[in-house]
Amino acid sequence: MQMSKWVPDEDSMKSLRLVQWMKELNLPDYDSFYQKSIQEPEWFWSAVEKELGFVWKKPYEEVLNLDNGIAHPHWYVGGECNLVDTALAKWAETDRMAILWEGEQGEVREYTYAELHAWVSQVASGLQKAGIQKGDRITLFMPMIPEATVSILAAAKIGAIISPIFSGYAEEALKTRVIAAGAKMIITADSFLRRGKQVDMLQTVRNALPELGGVETIVVVGGSDLEAPFMDWSRLEEAGSFEDSVRMKSDDPFMLIYTSGTTGKPKGTVHTHAGFPIKAAIDARVAMDLVEGDRLLWVTDMGWMMGPFQLFASLMNGAAMVMYDGVPDYPESDRLWKLVHKWRVTQLGISPTLIRSLMAKGEGWLDGHNLSSLKVFASTGEPWNSASWLWLFQQAGKSQIPIINYSGGTEISGGILGNVLVKPITPAAFNTPLPGMEVVVLDENGQQVVNKVGELCLTKPWVGMTNGFWNEPERYIKTYWSTYDGYWVHGDWVETDGESWEIKGRSDDTLNIAGKRVGPTEYESILVKHEDVVEAAAIGIPDSIKGEACLCFAVLKGHVKASKLLEDELLEMIGHGLGKALKPKGIYFLSDLPKTRNQKIMRRVIKSAYLQQEPGDLSSLVNPEVVREIALCNEEDIAGNHRSEGDLMRGNQ
Known part of the structure; x- marks a missing residue:
């Protein structure tokens, strides 16, 4: 240390x-x-x-x-x-500032606790009049504007459950999370600016809407010429004031945050x-x-x-x-x-x-x-x-x-x-x-270790621990409690000398793109929708700016030839589905993906082979020859610089 x-x-x-x-x-x-x-x-x-x-x-x-x-x-x-x-x-009688907001173009808005309290009470009343009741879910798809904060607090005040999602998501990621939450309402904005360019959020919602049968109302900040089920945000502010917050049990939910897994x-x-x-x-x-x-x-x-x-x-x-x-x-x-x-x-x-x-x-x-x-x-x-x-x-x-x-x-x-x-x-x-x-830090045998990399584990519950996964109790247990009996396994590699602690990376396959955790299956599920792709795998590789970048590998149908044109098309699909911020660094095409006898794709092997690291035990693979094919993808530069047309076509030549 x-x-x-x-x-x-x-x-x-x-x-x-x-x-x-x-x-x-x-x-x-x-x-x-x-x-x-x-x-x-x-x-x-x-x-x-x-x-x-x-x-x-x-x-x-x-x-x-x-x-x-x-x-x-x-x-x-x-x-x-x-x-x-x-x-x-609690703070509403003071003149203390609660929100200080600035937009990319230099716009400024300021709210005291008293002003914010009054605004939240108005919107809480508006949500009720729009049909939101205790326990209903609302998806929040918003830029970082004061209305986002007000929506969260107003929903909580009437006992509803808010589900905030990343403002940069494209329609596929949006649909997945809205459907999983069973949202009755979406609160969004018409658009926002990034580097001076307009990002059209409302169009993303419109594109997803045909598959969102449970959504009854879509509230839009800054919208115009809206027809049902769309309504302007200002209508939430015209319905009076909801003064007393709804009585909730201590462990009643108020928020669902969707986080990616492997x-x-x-x-x-x-x-x-x-x-x-x-x-x-x-x-x-x-x-x-x-x-x-x-x-x-x-x-x-x-x-x-x-x-x-x-x-x-x-x-x-x-x-x-x-x-x-x-x-x-x-x-x-x-x-x-x-x-x-x-x-x-x-x-x-x-x-x-x-x-x-x-x-x-x-x-x-x-x-x-x-x-x-x-x-x-x-x-x-x-x-x-x-x-x-x-x-x-x-x-x-x-x-x-x-x-x-x-x-x-x-x-x-x-x-x-x-x-x-x-x-x-x-x-x-x-x-x-x-x-x-x-x-505690545990090794593969469940023994506590010092000065050695191991799994970061927790031994006791804490206030704030997720109250399970929404509608998925078995998955919650499997994710955190099934590796070692009685221990929460968080999924981080950690090393400690007893005084100082260092995180060495994720111990599962979850990608961490500039601090945004994304499951590899989110990439893979989009790739296999393409008619030419049979199967796919996504891994994280080191990146000098983001810390980690995504790299994808795909197997094509027998008659299809790999090409830069196809790679660009697939990259565009992923950008459209997950958002530009989460686009992979590139895609390689292989003859096959490394698999076990029960057909499990071994992302660990793909990553180690690509980075030209020791891949470990390959005895469980039914096709170990593909490991060399992956290694050839990146012989010259493990950082993933420009690749030739031939580099794209490993296994397809």
């Missing part, structure tokens, strides 16, 4: 809310606090909701009940609440009124020192987990959510630093991919921007490399601003590993599991 680059000082630690809270709990240091949090989870999660001032309509009778086993915990048993009471109504359709993680908001808020409070009056900007999308995280981390803590709807290096490469300076941001959330792209543009773009408002940088989504971490710390942060490395997932409602500001921070690493998260 590396030497520390940032070390806390005694004076600055005194002002941290974490230090003050530990003192109030009569705990002498962080290690004592962390150990008590994992040894006494009932004590800890009771202390957490009190620290956040969570508002209960009816107090809970029991913090944690495990009668249904560790995979199905019940939190705050008997309690009744509505997250809106804590995230919004097989099958995306998984609908179920998040509850007393789950996601509490976990997100306490992580930000403990790790990032996010407190009342702070300003949190995260470069994200409401369809990725960090969008709702930013929302609830901010509002549950009485902070302002600084929203930016645009590209962080447009119209010039210093746009992100201008935002920090202009809005006096105190916590800035980024990804390693973003920093690598800004790093490539040079240090001059940092000149003239005052970043002194920042308490921390925060990073999530993918592993760092040392060069980009050090550039952010030394060049942007002048070796003064700590980087909170933060890793967990959609299923977690926040982080598993992180950095806290009472311990030294080393490049690209984590200095602790987050409080309440008991972490």
Whole structure:
């Protein structure tokens, strides 16, 4: 493990809310606090909701009940609440800012908590009058605009369930998630701008609509000349005001976030009124020192987990959510630093991919921007490399601003590993599991290991743990609880020396494209729809900017010849189905894909062969000869530079 680059000082630690809270709990240091949090989870999660001032309509009778086993915990048993009471109504009498929004073209909108509360109440009433009832699902397909935040809060206020999805998805990805959620309504926007170019969201919805039989209403921000089932957003604001939030049980769902896995359709993680908001808020409070009056900007999308995280981390803590709807290096490469300076941001959330792209543009773009408002940088989504971490710390942060490395997932409602500001921070690493998260690293035999790469596992439930998968209870158990008895297996390779932790990548086949997790089957299912493709496989390969890029392999029908024209056609299909941001780097055509005797495609073998790494045991393959064919695809450059027509045609010549 590396030497520390940032070390806390005694004076600055005194002002941290974490230090003050530990003192109030009569705990002498962080290690004592962390150990008590994992040894006494009932004590800890009771202390957490009190620290956040969570508002209960009816107090809970029991913090944690495990009668249904560790995979199905019940939190705050008997309690009744509505997250809106804590995230919004609690602060509504103040003049504190809740949302500070800026668009790519420089437009600005600002809302106090009082204004946001009134707006949410109006839209909640409008949703009810539009036919939305408690338990109904609403798909949110929106750019990063204030209406997206209002939609989430308004749906929760009336007991509906929101399902936010990535604004850049194309129609195939949209359809899959709308159908899986059983959505009754879609809330979208007419369009948005990226690098000055218009992205037509409404047309994407129109293209998907013939296959969305359960959708009754489509609400459009900025629409015009709309006919049923489309309606303009303004109609939601004309139906009066819904004042008192609906009473919900602690573990009633309010949000479904679909996250990709290695097989099958995306998984609908179920998040509850007393789950996601509490976990997100306490992580930000403990790790990032996010407190009342702070300003949190995260470069994200409401369809990725960090969008709702930013929302609830901010509002549950009485902070302002600084929203930016645009590209962080447009119209010039210093746009992100201008935002920090202009809005006096105190916590800035980024990804390693973003920093690598800004790093490539040079240090001059940092000149003239005052970043002194920042308490921390925060990073999530993918592993760092040392060069980009050090550039952010030394060049942007002048070796003064700590980087909170933060890793967990959609299923977690926040982080598993992180950095806290009472311990030294080393490049690209984590200095602790987050409080309440008991972490172990296990080898293939289920034995705990130190100084060796193994599976990241959790031994106890936590507030915010997904309440299963929507309508797929067996898949939930198989995904997280079937590898080792009694352990949540998260799917990350991790190494620790007991003090510092490093993530080495995914242990399953899930791709991580610039922090966006995408299942290989999402690519493969689109490819095999083409009449010339028999079967396909998708893998992730190293990429200097995104961290990981997708590469696809396809087997064609016997009479079909591989060509650059066919590759371009297939790439266009994927871009149309998943969105341009998720297009693969390229497609190779093979005579066959490596398979076991039961016809399972071995993506692990494809990846190792392509990267010219040791492929491991091939004894289970029925066609080991194809491994050499894959290796020949990339003899010259494992980064995937320009390929000739002949390179495309391995196995088809």
